[in-house]
Amino acid sequence: MDIPINYYLYLSITIFTIGILGVFLNRKNLIVLLMSIELILLSANINLVSFSNYYKDITGQIFVLFTLSVSAAEAAVGLAIIVIFFRKKDSIHIDDINTLKG
């Protein structure tokens, strides 16, 4: 435990901010938006694992397993939605997703 926990937290918040920026700046490609969500989940995982190592408690690592399964499910359903959207509109442009007029 020679690396301080603050370094892990700084790394984690940097990845989180990059993921948020990816959601905001990327208005063109829906797949890269899903990748940004994966980055956000990865930052949460780094936080959980570093605190699990710091407090010598295994619960954090177990919750990382649940996060992994949920993110895998989210990626599968999101990509399926992207595929059927592409089949319908012939693009994955975010500006084309305006069927609900939201």
Add this chain to the structure above:
Amino acid sequence: MNTILFFILSIIIIISSFLVIISKNPIHSVLFLILVFFNSAILFLFSNAEFLAMVLLIVYIGAVAVLFLFVVMMLDINITKLRQSLLNYLPIGILIGSIIFLELFYVVSKSNFIFIEKNIIENISNQAINNTKIIGNFLYTDYFLLFQLSGLILLVAMIGAILLTLRKRLGTKKQNIYKQILKK
């Protein structure tokens, strides 16, 4: 030595996660995402989480990133058309991103974590039994309901993904069992 390695890994992770969101070609994004996950797996090894490091390699790189790669290759995306109005949302994105970053940075820099010594049963620095065994001991006893629920989530996601992408095409020959049985 470990700290230097940590800094090198962190710099690689941050640069490649920037490249994930700014690269023009989606395939490059997927490859940089794989780099981010690989370096995070090495970081998990630093934090004494060997099992999770290997699970990260298998699940994220082996399944999720390859799934992304398949979808990127299947869809015929026009790359030149993709980069038109990036600058439209740049000011609001920079504003919200910097606010979130500064708030989190302030919280982390002002916080001091008090080390609490836990029960010896939950101690993962106990080197006599390995990390995987401890995770199994807790996952299949205390967190068994959550474990089954995560399996249920994966089942629902699988059924949903199959049902969403299933389509009936005209002209394909299919077997109609009902008709076949009733045929005289």
